[in-house]
Every structure is written in structure tokens, then in C-alpha cells.
Amino acid sequence: MASPFTINATINSFGGQFLKLTHQSAVTATSMNLTLYLPPSAAASKPAPLLIYLSGLTCSPDNVTEKGFLHCHASSLGLALLYPDTSPRGLDLPGEHESWDFGSAASFYIDATAKPWNKNYKMESYLTNELPDLLFGAFKELDSSRVSIAGHSMGGHGALTLYLKNPGKYKSVSAFAPIANPVNCTWGQKAFSGYLGDNKEEWKKHDASELLRGWKGPLNALIDVGTEDNFYKQGQLLPENFEKVAKEIGASGLQVNYREGYNHSYFFISTFAGDHVQHAAKALGLL
Amino acid sequence: MASPFTINATINSFGGQFLKLTHQSAVTATSMNLTLYLPPSAAASKPAPLLIYLSGLTCSPDNVTEKGFLHCHASSLGLALLYPDTSPRGLDLPGEHESWDFGSAASFYIDATAKPWNKNYKMESYLTNELPDLLFGAFKELDSSRVSIAGHSMGGHGALTLYLKNPGKYKSVSAFAPIANPVNCTWGQKAFSGYLGDNKEEWKKHDASELLRGWKGPLNALIDVGTEDNFYKQGQLLPENFEKVAKEIGASGLQVNYREGYNHSYFFISTFAGDHVQHAAKALGLL
Numbered sequence: 001m002a003s004p005f006t007i008n009a010t011i012n013s014f015g016g017q018f019l020k021l022t023h024q025s026a027v028t029a030t031s032m033n034l035t036l037y038l039p040p041s042a043a044a045s046k047p048a049p050l051l052i053y054l055s056g057l058t059c060s061p062d063n064v065t066e067k068g069f070l071h072c073h074a075s076s077l078g079l080a081l082l083y084p085d086t087s088p089r090g091l092d093l094p095g096e097h098e099s100w101d102f103g104s105a106a107s108f109y110i111d112a113t114a115k116p117w118n119k120n121y122k123m124e125s126y127l128t129n130e131l132p133d134l135l136f137g138a139f140k141e142l143d144s145s146r147v148s149i150a151g152h153s154m155g156g157h158g159a160l161t162l163y164l165k166n167p168g169k170y171k172s173v174s175a176f177a178p179i180a181n182p183v184n185c186t187w188g189q190k191a192f193s194g195y196l197g198d199n200k201e202e203w204k205k206h207d208a209s210e211l212l213r214g215w216k217g218p219l220n221a222l223i224d225v226g227t228e229d230n231f232y233k234q235g236q237l238l239p240e241n242f243e244k245v246a247k248e249i250g251a252s253g254l255q256v257n258y259r260e261g262y263n264h265s266y267f268f269i270s271t272f273a274g275d276h277v278q279h280a281a282k283a284l285g286l287l
Numbered sequence: 288m289a290s291p292f293t294i295n296a297t298i299n300s301f302g303g304q305f306l307k308l309t310h311q312s313a314v315t316a317t318s319m320n321l322t323l324y325l326p327p328s329a330a331a332s333k334p335a336p337l338l339i340y341l342s343g344l345t346c347s348p349d350n351v352t353e354k355g356f357l358h359c360h361a362s363s364l365g366l367a368l369l370y371p372d373t374s375p376r377g378l379d380l381p382g383e384h385e386s387w388d389f390g391s392a393a394s395f396y397i398d399a400t401a402k403p404w405n406k407n408y409k410m411e412s413y414l415t416n417e418l419p420d421l422l423f424g425a426f427k428e429l430d431s432s433r434v435s436i437a438g439h440s441m442g443g444h445g446a447l448t449l450y451l452k453n454p455g456k457y458k459s460v461s462a463f464a465p466i467a468n469p470v471n472c473t474w475g476q477k478a479f480s481g482y483l484g485d486n487k488e489e490w491k492k493h494d495a496s497e498l499l500r501g502w503k504g505p506l507n508a509l510i511d512v513g514t515e516d517n518f519y520k521q522g523q524l525l526p527e528n529f530e531k532v533a534k535e536i537g538a539s540g541l542q543v544n545y546r547e548g549y550n551h552s553y554f555f556i557s558t559f560a561g562d563h564v565q566h567a568a569k570a571l572g573l574l
Contacts, residue, residue, distance in 0.1 A: 012515070013554040066553065067353050228299070266353065267300040 003138040014075040015040040018065055023134060027126040029119065030088040034131070035061040037071045037081035042141035048080040049146030049284035051277065052127070052170075054155030055086050057187075058105050064152070067266035073277035077286050080142055082135065084127060086154070088120045101187055102194055108182070109158030110206045112195035121195060128162060128169070148280035152176040152269055153231070154187070156223070160208035160242070164215060172283030174222040174276040176269050177229055181209040181238035209238070212245045219246065219253035222279045224272045226262030290425040301362040302327040305352055310421060314413045316406065317375040321418070322348040324358045324368035329428035335367040336433030336571035338564065339414070339457075341442030342373050344474075345392050351439070354553035360564035364573050367429055369422065371414060373441070375407045388474055389481055395469070396445030397493045399482035408482060415449060415456070435567035439463040439556055440518070441474070443510070447495035447529070451502060459570030461509040461563040463556050464516055468496040468525035496525070499532045505540035506533065509566045511559045513549030 009020040016039040025032045042048035051074065055064055061083040064070070074081050087107035093116045096103035112121035136144035149170040151159035156178020163173035182188020183203045192203040204210040225232055225239050232239075239256055246254045262268040281287045296307040303326040312319045329335035338361065342351055348370040351357070361368050374394035380403045383390035399408035423431035436457040438446035443465020450460035469475020470490045479490040491497040512519055512526050519526075526543055533541045549555040568574045 011550065011552070011554050012513075012548040012558070014558050018554070069356060069359070069557070072356070072359075072557070226299075261299040263298065265298070267298050267305070270356075270359070271299070271301050 004134050005138055013037075014072050016042070016071065016075045018071070020061070025088075025126055025130060027122050027130045028088040030090050032126070032131075033061055033085045033089065035065050035083040036135070036139070037065075037074060037083075038139075038141055039075045039078050039080060041078040042080055044140035047141055047143035048078055049143050049148070049280075049286065050080045050082055051280045051284075052082045052084070052147065052149045052159075054084065054109060054127075054149070054151030054158040056151075056153030056155050057086070058100050059086050059155075060105070061085055063266065064269070067270060068273055069270040070273045070277050073274045077277065077281045079277060079281055079284065079286060084131065087123065091120055093117065093120070099190075102190055106154065106191065108154060108188075108191045108195065108206070109162065110195060113202070114195055114197045117195050123158075124162070127158075128166060146171060146284045148172040148174075148283055150174040150176075150276050150280065151178065153237075153264065154179055156180070157182055157188075157208060160221070161206055161211060163221070164208060164211040167216075172220040172222075172280050174279050175224075176272065176276070177225050177232060177237055177264055178208065178223060178239065178242075179237055180223070180242040181207060183207045183210065184238060184241065185236045187236050209241045209245050212242060212251070213249060215249060215251055217251075219251050220283050221254045222276060223254070223256045224259055224268075224275070225256070226259045226264065226268045228261050229264040229268070231264050291421050292425055300324075301359050303329070303358065303362045305358070307348070312375075312413055312417060314409050314417045315375040317377050319413070319418075320348055320372045320376065322352050322370040323422070323426070324352075324361060324370075325426075325428055326362045326365050326367060328365040329367055331427035334428055334430035335365055336430050336435070336573065337367045337369055338567045338571075339369045339371065339434065339436045339446075341371065341396060341414075341436070341438030341445040343438075343440030343442050344373070345387050346373050346442075347392070348372055350553065351556070354557060355560060356557035357560045357564050360561045364564065364568045366564060366568055366571065366573060371418065374410065378407055380404065380407070386477075389477055393441065393478065395441060395475075395478040395482065395493070396449065397482060400489070401482055401484045404482050410445075411449070414445075415453060433458060433571045435459040435461075435570055437461040437463075437563055437567065438465065440524075440551065441466055443467070444469055444475075444495060447508070448493055448498060450508070451495060451498040454503075459507040459509075459567050461566050462511075463559065463563070464512050464519060464524055464551055465495065465510060465526065465529075466524055467510070467529040468494060470494045470497065471525060471528065472523045474523050496528045496532050499529060499538070500536060502536060502538055504538075506538050507570050508541045509563060510541070510543045511546055511555075511562070512543070513546045513551065513555045515548050516551040516555070518551050
């Protein structure tokens with residue numbers, strides 16, 4: 001069977017290869033962009049486990065590819081990396097391109113239920129079902145049984161919620177400066193009211209701190225936040241609320257680090273990328 | 288005395304700090320941009336040696352700051368990094384902004400002698416005299432007696448020529464995909480005819496392969512070139528000509544690596560950044 005993916009670029013880096021891919025998604029009914037990093041050790045005879053990294057508001061897969069430097073560490077550990085896009089592209093829905101924190105590049109990785117978003121903005125279904133099915137079908141160098149998830153900011157929200165919604169699907173989760181309690185911050189309220197409508201009970205189903213209340217057993221979760229992150233200081237991230245729930249339910253396995261002097265940028269991400277790659281690598285049996 | 292530098296941004300990364308600086312240059316008669324990376328160990332009581340990295344065509348100091356990843360390695364070794372700009376800015380000389388390979392962001396790191404460039408495009412004097420004087424005066428965390436130089440593409444040309452023009456000034460030199468014989472490539476011919484006029488004997492004074500003919504003693508030089516670098520394949524770089532002269536004069540201490548499958552981009556630079564930082568660190572007494 002022909003691969004559903006078009007390879008737009010192949011770039012050597014740290015001994016492995018970035019593949020810039022596009023494919024037609026039946027779920028979003030659009031073309032979708034993604035970048036895959038294959039470490040040098042990946043082969044059909046020795047498939048590599050996969051870390052999915054979800055990017056933040058305004059980003060495409062290119063930002064983390066160029067500035068995140070997860071692949072520097074993943075290369076030597078034998079970990080593959082998947083950088084999906086932050087929303088469907090190529091649409092022109094009413095208001096889709098007017099805000100940097102809503103619409104294009106701001107999907108919040110949920111399945112929208114409100115019009116006009118509910119036809120295409122189905123990123124949760126896309127990321128948890130369609131994309132892995134296509135990817136593991138096309139790339140025999142990847143091990144579908146060993147997958148972890150991570151993300152930054154809006155992508156940290158995505159990583160935490162997909163981890164909590166799908167127990168056992170991801171071996172670990174980690175987040176850089178995640179939006180950890182979106183029902184209580186303006187970014188989340190804007191996104192959820194737009195994509196889900198006004199029923200706040202529906203919003204809670206997509207909020208990491210709310211989802212955590214129903215979690216059973218230990219977590220395998222790492223969170224880093226910079227103390228000079230303006231969005232943290234503005235109360236957009238609220239990792240302390242996530243920590244508080246973890247304590248309330250007595251969940252072990254959550255490590256939250258507040259990094260003195262670091263901001264919200266890729267300079268922060270790249271500095272701690274090695275820790276997050278190692279966190280996944282341990283859970284995936286590479287360390 | 289007040290510092291001549293304005294600090295526009297301070298960014299924590301890998302335990303150290305990037306400082307985005309501007310200052311007024313008497314040599315170029317313009318404001319100049321640069322970025323300085325101070326490793327965590329740098330202190331007036333323990334000044335850090337400095338690696339000057341010259342960027343390539345079209346770049347500002349931001350490209351290597353965000354994508355070069357030298358600072359990841361420099362941080363733990365205790366090496367400071369200086370990323371100067373690729374030309375004066377804020378001028379509007381005739382034709383200055385019309386080409387991506389001439390004028391703004393394309394100074395070729397020489398002192399122009401032809402009008403209208405000879406008033407401001409004096410990057411060689413700026414980089415070898417004014418900037419280090421100001422920098423070592425303002426930042427006591429830097430050791431003015433231990434300096435190496437490196438660069439990429441046009442910046443590789445800059446690094447090699449400044450090293451060869453100033454024996455002993457820089458403890459080592461390294462270059463990613465340097466324009467190593469500019470008198471014999473179209474980039475160099477365009478730049479030198481514009482900045483220096485038509486006398487090709489003058490051009491040779493700014494050509495690494497020509498300068499090497501007069502070199503005495505061993506080199507301390509590392510060059511990496513990607514085999515899938517389109518500019519290499521087009522004959523813009525000509526590192527083999529530099530190698531040939533080194534053999535002819537019997538100079539030891541030159542290592543040239545051809546890296547299979549790598550292109551001209553920051554993906555190439557970042558992959559081998561560790562080697563270049565270590566090359567400088569050894570020469571500067573850090574390893």
C-alpha cells in the first residue's frame with residue numbers, strides 16, 4: 001500500500017533524520033503537517049519507541065524542530081519524536097485567523113462540538129486515533145506499543161489531558177509550562193467557550209486538573225515551569241492547581257520543578273529538553 | 288564609566304545567560320547589535336575565555352542564538368560566546384538592501400574601500416579592535432587573553448581570514464561550511480568587487496586560501512562541510528582549495544571533515560556545534 005504521507009523534506013541532524021510530512025486527514029478533512037524525527041538506530045528490525053510532542057499557541061511543527069533540541073538527546077537514546085501541528089490548516093472559518101490564541105494554531109487539542117469548528121477542529125480524535133494508525137502503518141521503524149507524550153504551554157495542556165483521558169496509552173507524560181487548569185484561566189475560557197459552547201461541565205472534561213481528580217494509581221509525570229514566565233505570573237498556567245489535586249488524591253509520580261529565572265520560550269524548553277527526553281526514555285525502556 | 292552597551296534582553300539558557308546588546312560604533316558610525324552568552328561559571332574573579340562566532344549571509348545574531356546550540360556545550364565548559372551582527376544596520380546606502388548576498392547582512396567582515404561602503408562597512412576594524420576593546424572593558428567576566436574565532440559560511444570566511452591576518456590573536460579557528468576561496472566563487476567576486484573595487488590583487492588579501500600561502504607554523508583549525516550542502520556543490524565554498532594550500536605549504540593542524548548527508552543549515556551547525564566548541568575549549572585551556 002502506498003504511504004499516506006508525502007515527504008516534503010528530509011534533513012539530517014544529530015545522526016538521525018527529520019522528515020517533514022503532510023497527509024490528508026479524514027478526521028479534520030484537511031491536509032495536516034507534521035515532522036517526524038527518526039534516530040539513527042531506528043529500523044524495522046529494531047523499532048524505536050515514540051515521544052509525541054505537542055507545541056504551543058502560534059507554533060507549527062517547525063518551531064520545536066528548529067529550536068527545541070529534543071532530538072539532540074533522542075538521537076543517542078534511540079527515541080523517535082513526533083511533532084504534530086497545532087491545528088488544521090488551509091481553512092478559512094469565520095474568525096479562524098483573527099486571534100493568536102484561538103482558531104488556527106490554537107486548537108487546544110480537543111474535538112470541538114460548537115459550530116463552525118466541529119467539522120474540522122477534531123484534534124483529539126486525530127491525535128489519538130487517526131494519526132498513530134497511519135504513522136505506525138507507514139513507518140515500521142516505530143514501535144506502536146511504546147509511546148509517551150509531552151508538550152509546551154497549550155501543548156502541555158494537550159499532553160496532560162490526553163494522558164489522563166487514556167490511561168495506559170502513553171507510558172509517561174511531561175510538560176513545559178503547561179496550561180494546567182484551563183477552566184480557570186482566560187486562554188482556556190476563550191478556547192473552551194468557542195470550541196465547546198457555554199456548558200462549563202463540558203469544559204471540565206478537557207481540563208488536566210479536573211481530569212486528575214478521577215485518576216487511579218501512580219502518575220508518571222514531569223512538569224517544568226520557569227519562574228520568569230510571564231504567562232505563569234499572569235495565572236494562565238496554574239501548575240500549582242494541578243499539584244494540589246495530585247496531593248488531594250494522593251497520586252504519586254508527579255515531579256514539578258520551578259526553574260529560577262527561566263521564561264516561556266524555546267530557550268527554556270531546550271535547556272530542560274534533556275530531562276524530558278530522559279523521562280520518556282525511562283518509561284519506554286530505553287534507560 | 289558607564290557601559291557603552293545597552294542590554295535589550297537577558298535570557299536564561301542552559302544555566303547561563305544570553306545578553307542581547309546594542310552599542311554605538313565609532314568605526315561603522317552606526318548602532319551595532321550583538322549577543323553575548325555568559326556561562327554560569329563566568330565571574331570577574333574567574334573570567335571566561337571567549338569564542339567569537341561570525342554568522343552567515345542573511346543572518347542577525349538571533350539565528351545562531353536560537354538555532355546554533357553552541358551555548359549548550361559552552362555552558363558546561365565555561366566558555367563565553369560572542370555573536371556579532373553580519374553588517375552595520377540602519378543605513379540606507381544605494382543598493383544596500385537589494386541583494387541577500389551583498390550589502391546589509393552581507394558585509395563579508397572586511398573593511399570596504401570602495402564608495403559608498405567605505406564609510407560604514409568597516410567590519411574588520413570593528414571586530415578586531417573596537418568591539419573587543421569595548422567588550423572586555425565592560426565585561427570583567429571575560430578573559431581578553433583567551434579568544435578563539437569560528438563562523439558559518441560567510442562567517443567561516445570571516446573567521447578564517449581574521450585568524451590568518453592576525454597570527455596569535457585567536458588561539459584557534461573553526462568554520463562550518465566556510466567560503467574558503469572567495470576570489471574563485473561568485474559570492475566572493477560580487478562582494479569583493481563591490482566593497483574593494485576591481486583590483487583583484489586587493490581581493491586576495493581577504494581570501495583564506497590566498498592568505499594561507501603566507502602562514503608560518505602549525506594551524507589550529509577545524510572545518511566541517513556537509514556533502515549535501517547545495518552551496519558546496521555549486522562551488523561557492525571550495526574548502527578543498529584551502530586544504531590544497533595547507534598541503535602545499537606543509538601546514539599541520541588542519542582538520543577538514545566532509546559530513547555525509549548534511550546540508551548548509553543550522554541543523555548541520557547544531558549537530559557539530561559540540562565539536563567546534565570543544566576545539567576552541569581545548570585551545571583556550573578549558574579541556
